[in-house]
Amino acid sequence: MKVEEPKKQAAGIPAISSTFREIAEKTGWIRGLRLLRKLNQKGGIDCNACAWTDPEGDRTFAEFCENGVKAIADEAVRKKVDADFFAKYSVEELAQKSDKWLNEQGRLVQPLILREGKKHYEPISWEQAIHEIAKELNSLDSPDEAVFYTSGRTSNEAAFLYQLFVRQFGTNNLPDCSNMCHESSSVALTESLGFGKATIRLEDLENADLIIIMGQNPGTNAPRMMSHLRRAKEKGAKIIAVNPILEAGLLGFVDPNPQHYSSLLEYASTVWHDKPTKFADLYLQIRIGGDMAFLKGVMKTLFEWEKRSPSPIFSYDFIVNKTEGFQDFIANLEEISWEDILTQSGLSREQIEQVARMYARSSRVVTCWAMGITQHKKAVETIQDIVNLHLLRGNIGKPGAGLCPVRGHSNVQGDRTMGIWSKVPKFREQLEKRFRFKVPEKEGYSVTEAIKAMYEGKVKVFFALGGNFLSAAPDTEYTEKALRRCNLTAQVITKLNRTAVVTGKKALILPCLGRTERDFTGGKEQFVSTESTMLNVQMSKGILKPISDELRSEIWIIGKLARATLKGRSTVSWEAMISDYDLIRDAISKVVPGFENYNERIRKPGGFYLPNPPRQRIFPTDSGKAKFTVSKLEKIETAPDELLLTTIRAHDQFNTTVYTEDDRYRGISGSRNVIFMNKEDMAVRKLKQGDLVDVVSDFDGRRRVVEKLTVVAYPIAKGCAAMYFPEANPLIPIESVAEKSLCPTSKLVKVKVVRSRKR
Numbered sequence: 001m002k003v004e005e006p007k008k009q010a011a012g013i014p015a016i017s018s019t020f021r022e023i024a025e026k027t028g029w030i031r032g033l034r035l036l037r038k039l040n041q042k043g044g045i046d047c048n049a050c051a052w053t054d055p056e057g058d059r060t061f062a063e064f065c066e067n068g069v070k071a072i073a074d075e076a077v078r079k080k081v082d083a084d085f086f087a088k089y090s091v092e093e094l095a096q097k098s099d100k101w102l103n104e105q106g107r108l109v110q111p112l113i114l115r116e117g118k119k120h121y122e123p124i125s126w127e128q129a130i131h132e133i134a135k136e137l138n139s140l141d142s143p144d145e146a147v148f149y150t151s152g153r154t155s156n157e158a159a160f161l162y163q164l165f166v167r168q169f170g171t172n173n174l175p176d177c178s179n180m181c182h183e184s185s186s187v188a189l190t191e192s193l194g195f196g197k198a199t200i201r202l203e204d205l206e207n208a209d210l211i212i213i214m215g216q217n218p219g220t221n222a223p224r225m226m227s228h229l230r231r232a233k234e235k236g237a238k239i240i241a242v243n244p245i246l247e248a249g250l251l252g253f254v255d256p257n258p259q260h261y262s263s264l265l266e267y268a269s270t271v272w273h274d275k276p277t278k279f280a281d282l283y284l285q286i287r288i289g290g291d292m293a294f295l296k297g298v299m300k301t302l303f304e305w306e307k308r309s310p311s312p313i314f315s316y317d318f319i320v321n322k323t324e325g326f327q328d329f330i331a332n333l334e335e336i337s338w339e340d341i342l343t344q345s346g347l348s349r350e351q352i353e354q355v356a357r358m359y360a361r362s363s364r365v366v367t368c369w370a371m372g373i374t375q376h377k378k379a380v381e382t383i384q385d386i387v388n389l390h391l392l393r394g395n396i397g398k399p400g401a402g403l404c405p406v407r408g409h410s411n412v413q414g415d416r417t418m419g420i421w422s423k424v425p426k427f428r429e430q431l432e433k434r435f436r437f438k439v440p441e442k443e444g445y446s447v448t449e450a451i452k453a454m455y456e457g458k459v460k461v462f463f464a465l466g467g468n469f470l471s472a473a474p475d476t477e478y479t480e481k482a483l484r485r486c487n488l489t490a491q492v493i494t495k496l497n498r499t500a501v502v503t504g505k506k507a508l509i510l511p512c513l514g515r516t517e518r519d520f521t522g523g524k525e526q527f528v529s530t531e532s533t534m535l536n537v538q539m540s541k542g543i544l545k546p547i548s549d550e551l552r553s554e555i556w557i558i559g560k561l562a563r564a565t566l567k568g569r570s571t572v573s574w575e576a577m578i579s580d581y582d583l584i585r586d587a588i589s590k591v592v593p594g595f596e597n598y599n600e601r602i603r604k605p606g607g608f609y610l611p612n613p614p615r616q617r618i619f620p621t622d623s624g625k626a627k628f629t630v631s632k633l634e635k636i637e638t639a640p641d642e643l644l645l646t647t648i649r650a651h652d653q654f655n656t657t658v659y660t661e662d663d664r665y666r667g668i669s670g671s672r673n674v675i676f677m678n679k680e681d682m683a684v685r686k687l688k689q690g691d692l693v694d695v696v697s698d699f700d701g702r703r704r705v706v707e708k709l710t711v712v713a714y715p716i717a718k719g720c721a722a723m724y725f726p727e728a729n730p731l732i733p734i735e736s737v738a739e740k741s742l743c744p745t746s747k748l749v750k751v752k753v754v755r756s757r758k759r
């Protein structure tokens with residue numbers, strides 16, 4: 001393992017060379033360059049990495065980033081895991097391997113079954129595989145004894161069909177990765193604005209005069225956002241970064257895309273001289289979990305100034321006509337003490353006042369946020385404080401201003417729009433009318449509830465459409481036990497992962513086509529569609545020949561399973577739908593608001609945008625007004641020997657898929673078993689860089705430990721530490737979830753760091 005100085009800027013030459021290396025090693029040049037030419041182009045392949053929105057007008061020849069290429073290349077590898085592989089390795093042996101190793105073995109190429117009492121997966125025909133699952137589902141005492149998980153790569157068409165199947169089967173048990181991700185944003189925004197998504201488009205971001213980036217590391221996790229931030233900077237925008245860690249991508253950025261420069265000369269000189277656009281004008285190294293205190297501090301400052309200011313700072317016209325709850329909100333703000341604000345945020349009063357000053361002077365503000373905000377106990381109320389801050393000066397629904405929860409998985413937002421949700425869907429009536437059946441009334445299990453139900457024996461079948469449930473979920477040991485207690489675990493996946501090798505009594509692997517591959521289901525070429533974080537819906541069509549003839553599309557698998565399970569009980573013509581995806585889109589047009597004439601509009605280059613009422617200052621709440629909300633400041637206290645631990649993604653991973661053990665911007669190579677600590681916290685514990693430590697979390701009387709981590713001294717706020725996701729997941733208690741959204745608190749666990757005992 002090697003540790004170097006963290007970088008002070010993102011992208012540039014290293015990003016370009018990493019992109020080419022990825023292509024050379026994984027797909028080969030011909031395959032790779034064919035993919036790049038189509039990646040994020042109109043009518044091309046929607047990149048399967050993040051959910052960032054593509055530009056509205058013309059697209060450049062390179063609408064991709066280093067990390068998108070990694071994700072695409074990882075899918076388009078030529079390596080395969082075949083029957084011999086599974087004859088060689090028992091499931092027990094595979095369960096000892098790391099997620100990285102499992103992924104590296106290559107693409108899954110045929111359906112496989114692990115029979116009860118057997119040690120190895122063996123090939124099975126598609127017909128038999130589907131039959132096995134249908135049989136198990138039909139033998140349950142109640143449909144609620146099965147859960148149907150979804151990860152966020154599933155297309156709109158597959159998602160719609162899946163939820164239709166699950167609800168006709170008779171349950172709302174549809175947990176999804178959103179439950180661990182932006183659920184807090186959806187809950188908060190729906191309560192406050194009547195609408196749970198971003199209120200901006202790309203042009204708003206580029207035209208903002210102040211951009212606040214909270215709890216997000218875009219240089220690694222949404223690199224295409226960086227070009228738009230750069231354009232905003234060029235037009236004079238200021239950027240405030242709120243993050244306990246000094247992240248390279250928030251400090252500076254060298255745009256690696258030549259098309260974004262006015263001349264080739266400018267490009268060459270910028271890139272070769274490594275001249276970054278400086279990003280954060282103000283960098284606040286907040287204490288982990290201190291965001292609500294910070295926001296309340298900024299708003300309290302604004303209110304104190306407002307009382308003395310000759311001209312109003314707040315936008316009363318907007319407040320009076322478009323919002324409600326202002327009086328209560330202000331009264332609540334007055335009760336919160338400065339002492340609590342400063343201790344909880346770990347910031348100084350001057351820093352908070354500086355933000356208030358920048359905010360008051362700006363007329364177009366955009367706030368972006370991601371996991372650093374959503375994965376906390378008080379996440380929902382913290383996001384509502386972001387909304388409150390915006391409402392004070394009417395920073396929603398006007399050009400250059402608004403809210404931007406930056407979604408993660410490439411179609412996580414679309415999956416929700418299509419009804420993947422453990423509650424009764426909003427379009428229930430339309431769904432019932434179109435398909436003449438009753439949607440189950442009972443609320444289903446979200447992710448943590450599903451894990452507990454499996455653990456307690458209430459759920460016997462776990463089915464997953466994508467994802468890597470075990471590694472993504474909290475409390476690894478507990479979740480492992482939960483999965484092992486199932487009678488059947490089955491996964492529709494592209495690559496081997498931990499959840500495929502830590503199984504129920506019986507298990508199935510159903511290998512599917514990836515985004516990059518051509519889909520000839522039903523004898524003709526089909527395409528699918530996805531929704532980006534800013535509500536753009538567009539088509540995605542693969543170009544590569546599938547790596548095996550035995551792969552099936554997700555849609556085909558769901559349709560066949562639905563037909564085999566429901567038989568005469570179903571009102572849906574599954575066979576017709578899976579032979580012609582246009583029929584699925586026709587059904588979506590009738591059921592899901594905003595998708596009228598789907599088939600026609602999806603064929604337009606660049607697709608279409610879904611209605612976004614708050615962007616027009618229409619707030620579909622019960623009162624028709626945006627709501628100021630009131631909340632108590634949470635006091636997070638630690639014992640003297642405790643630290644607040646957060647979990648982060650490295651530059652070389654996509655969620656649980658770990659490409660290499662390097663994290664270039666943070667200067668780490670060769671290991672992910674590290675803990676980033678502040679120098680002062682190390683000194684108190686008499687620790688040096690390179691020391692080995694165990695990290696212990698005691699939550700509600702249960703001890704959880706991850707052993708032998710290497711200490712790295714890092715620019716992280718005092719009293720805070722960070723480890724990588726998913727290595728840190730054994731430390732995150734299943735019971736520790738966000739209020740209202742139930743999102744695991746993956747960004748805050750109290751831990752003790754103790755020196756590892758010598759072996």
Ligand SMILES: Nc1nc2c(c(=O)[nH]1)N[C@H]1C(S)=C(S)[C@@H](COP(=O)(O)OP(=O)(O)OC[C@H]3O[C@@H](n4cnc5c(=O)[nH]c(N)nc54)[C@H](O)[C@@H]3O)O[C@H]1N2
Pocket residue numbers: 049050067181214215216217218220221222242243244245247286287288289290291370371372373407408409646647648649650651653654655656747
């Ligand atoms: N290359 C790549 N791209 C991805 C992904 C990937 O794994 N790899 N994953 C995708 C997915 S599903 C998602 S959801 C997104 C995730 O994108 P991010 O949310 O950017 O991902 P994280 O690494 O979890 O980082 C969160 C950031 O929050 C900061 N943080 C931690 N705790 C706190 C806190 O208490 N307060 C504040 N203000 N900040 C805090 C961390 O220092 C870190 O910079 O990215 C998506 N895109």
Ligand SMILES: Nc1nc2c(c(=O)[nH]1)N[C@H]1C(S)=C(S)[C@@H](COP(=O)(O)OP(=O)(O)OC[C@H]3O[C@@H](n4cnc5c(=O)[nH]c(N)nc54)[C@H](O)[C@@H]3O)O[C@H]1N2
Pocket residue numbers: 150151152153154177178180181182371408409465466467468469471472473474492493494495496497512513514515554647648654655656657725726728729732746747
């Ligand atoms: N501690 C901690 N835990 C976290 C987080 C955190 O920040 N900290 N982040 C959370 C977040 S934001 C998320 S979104 C979840 C992610 O949770 P998941 O979405 O469950 O996990 P992924 O790692 O994205 O899933 C990867 C697997 O998906 C399969 N796959 C890839 N492409 C396709 C495809 O096109 N179709 C199908 N059917 N399968 C495919 C592959 O087999 C691969 O192994 O993790 C959460 N867990």
Ligand SMILES: [Mo]
Pocket residue numbers: 177180181182407408409
């Ligand atoms: Mo996510």
